[in-house]
Amino acid sequence: MHLLYQIFIDPFVQMGAAPDLFAQTLWDGLVAGVLYALIALGFVLIFKASGVFNFAQGIMVVFAALTLVGLHEHGVPAFLALALTVVVMFVLAFGVERLMLRPLINQADVILFMATFGLTYVLIGFGQLVFGGNPKVMITSDLYLPSGEIRFKGLGGFVSFQKIDIAALIITSIMVAVLAVFFQRTRIGRALRAVADSHQAALSVGISLEQIWVIVWFAAGVVALTTGIMWGARSEVSFSLQIIALKALPVLILGGLTSIPGAIVGGLIIGIGEKIAEFYWGPLLGGGIESWFAYVIALGFLVFRPQGLFGEKIIERI
Amino acid sequence: MHRASAGAKGEARMQLKHFALGLAVLTAAPLTMTAAQAQSGIFVPLFTYRTGPFAGSGIPVANGLHDYLTMLNERDGGIGGEKLIIEECEDGYNTQRGVQCYDSVKDRHPVVITPYSTGITEQLIPKAAVDKVPILSMAYGLSASADGNEFPWIFNPPDTYWDGASAFIQHAANVEGGFAKLKGKTIGLIYLDAPYGKEPIPLLQALAKDYGFTLKLYPVPVSQMQNQSSVWLDVRRDRPDWIYLQGWGAMNPTAVQEAAQNNFPMDHLVGVWWSGSDDDARPAGAAAKGYLSLDINAVGPNFPALQDIIKYVVDKGKSQLSSKDKVGENFYNRAVMNAVLIAEGIRTAQKLTGKKLIDGTDMRRGLEAMHISDARWKELGLPAFAEPIHVTCSDHNGHANIFLVQWDGTKWVKQPGSIAPIHNKVEPLIEQAAQDYVKANTGWPKRTEACDKSS
């Protein structure tokens, strides 16, 4: 009886009793969700255009952040380092397309997925060789990113908003808006959507698959760079950031593997849901449920909607 | 999922050639797996992790160990005239690879194993007695292994995690004005959800019962090390008066940053000695001012031995340090202390057995009879560097006093005085834990090694 009370009634009582904590949980969940969505965005971009599930997205985040900080450590001024990192991500995209995607055209999805795993290893080894295994501090102030917090007093207590998180929200929104405009209005965006629909049809109207792939991997690289800056600013830039990328998987599943709004919405749902579950129901189970709860949420949604919230319904024909 | 691939006949031939090459490599490889060898000296393998998510903690440790032992080779020609063969085995703080490292060095007669990972140590504990090589897990590993009678081959001076946790409670009591004042307070433990992190829990639970404070546990899964906002939300809800941090790798700087962001009073946040790296507090910088850490060694480069390291090793380019100012950082010095223990163990073994080229069994006797007094620390060029080390046959630990260091915004500053662990609480628990371990592991060998009189 007491157990039932604890599961079904008590958390809501707690939510009401300390509304500032509830608001804080919501905000923290939102922020985490946005960051997950950023990583998921990179996945979606690549999957949409080339059908490849890019396991290396996580390490690309780390690699981009390391390149930025590494260049800065060697004396390059912050914004120049940023520009150079963007160039590096372009070179990476070009290399990946040339050396990995082109020879593997038309192979099974799982083979391409495996190849991105090989890419992960390559980036880990290369990144550690060049930049060393030492964790680095993100150059937040040099990039004119704000730090510190805004404390909102009310709701019976206070809710604290970290300025870097607000910046992350704004930057993500801008990035999503830019990507949306890019996809809808520009010629290349249309070509990307065509490629996502059908490779063969796109080829037959003269779209160069290789060019599109370089562009989309480059876009994912820029997204990875942004993610790296935001995540790195919240803690530090080290190879353990890559582990967080696994969190993007339930986001993708929830939102659908091919949908950008799905990545955002999925990210928010997962982020908020996971924080609330951990804070209010976590203590019942001993804590630490964040590591698997997102998957349970995703699984729950999948049972009712197997293609995800915004994903394309796969129609199978015999 | 399985589509046939089209392959032209000419390509198949090329594939066959490549395949044959690959097969040749694969079959040749196992045959080359015999130990490469033939150097004379005392073999000291170092298990390090300069790569991976815990590299931040692993790199200064690896440097400190390597540099001090190399300095002994360069400056003194080794120990007792025998050079030390120092080899690093990279394990990435991964238990599986650590055990692999152990298997690869086992046949080369190492004198001591320093795994630098509680997980790896626990896997190697049963093997030490069988393979006759002692394990020196300085201030980490299995707390129960302080019992020398049950664990004759395992050494963990100068303190166990239980000593550390009790010193933390002692400090909290000192600040609050006595143990009676702890009653009703809330004390939180933020720990890595791994064997290392869970170590202090039994002791803290016992002390919570004795002194009447509430213990709150906040586990941080390894995959969430850099994503701790939920933990700190819980902290905000529970409002603990004191927090003890038992973290490692990327978990530490994130925790310190979160604490600073959540306006937790930094001088009520105390880290275990493994949460006191300079890299742990530096990302938060000035905001972490006041953060306390337990410590077993002094900080700073102003010791003759450390200056020797700079002179003989760093300046000569034999070190992997990225810059000279890393000498004197907390973890670097910690590793130097560990290297000193290894060196002293070797010296004591050489004295006890009269041999210069000692082996694992001799080293065990050497470690068991090891005594490093204040005067000896001074002789070694490290005056007041650490508390005296005193290992006996039944007590492989010593339960020495523990310092506190405080972060002043840019570096660690040693606080005056030292804290004694609460001996009458810790030692019975260790005995009990050792008994439980032995009972759970049927066939645990009874101690047959003789006890040397301490030299």
Add this chain to the structure above:
Amino acid sequence: MLYREVGQYKTNYAADMAVFPILQDRIGIGIILFVAFVVFPLIGNDFLLNAVLIPFLIFSLAAIGLNLLTGYCGLLSLGTGAFMGVGAYACLKLTTYFPQVNIVVWILASGFFSAAVGVLFGLPSLRIKGFYLAVATLAAQFFLEWCFIRIPWLYNNSVSGAIEVPLRTFMSVPITGPTATSLTRYLTVLSIVVLMTWLASNLVHGRIGRMWMSVRDMDLAAELIGIRLLRAKLLAFAVSSFYCGVAGAMLVFLWYGGAEAEVFNIDQSFLELFMVIIGGLGTLIGSFFGAALIYILPIALRLIPEGLGLPLHPATVEQLRFLVVGILIIVFLVLEPNGLARLWQIGKQKLRVWPFPY
């Protein structure tokens, strides 16, 4: 020329449908078994047995399990590590409660617990397909990993959360625990793996294997011809998890001698998946090839600079190892996306017609 079938006549259906129809194949298997059972124990040192062959065999068994599920039945699973863990912890509890029963019996029995858990987490496979199903198995992976840490009963309430393997004997020879020699453990592991590979081979060459393959190729069509999808898929999950569970129990009891929950984390799952993909989906020999490449190659790479006398720092070797393994994976995939097993098949085909090109 060596590999001709000329002169080998089949006089009954059974001979014609044998798994190894050509005499040379059977001789080859005989040689491999001889080398494994006799030669390696004689020449092998501790390192070869303990750090190379035993884990290779264990991972191959898990890879066979995963191959049954992903390669033969087409259900992508990322929960291999967790299922191995279930087997390991089940074995630990079984031997804690019934220490007098032979440990080999318990290792094999722990597979059943793993199979039960596998079936439970395989239930979504009816609604969800392809990559989305992989995420369902990921849920299993993370949830079970959390259970291994959070449920103290599983690790006998040990303070540190790590499990130590007690001493167990087989005919008064210790086979688990620190006193067990690597030779005894190697032979035990080898016997179990050979037995289970033989079982798996019979399974995939028979009715059940064909059922799974038809589900993999097109499950709608399979349903139309009368195959019950639920049973087929759940059976695949069960058998696959059984193999993974036994592999996990062997990992803890016959190799490590202890374990902590980290051993069965997501990296292990990914590692097994890569072994299966590189080795060749849908083949048994591919599991062995994949395990050899993914597991032994990094060890070999670590030893090569030493062997060649290059003064590389171990950390650099480690980083280069990552780099080289990554490049090799991509290269192998480009060369032969169907895995090493296909290369092996091509090789055998070439041998059959050698010295002619085709």
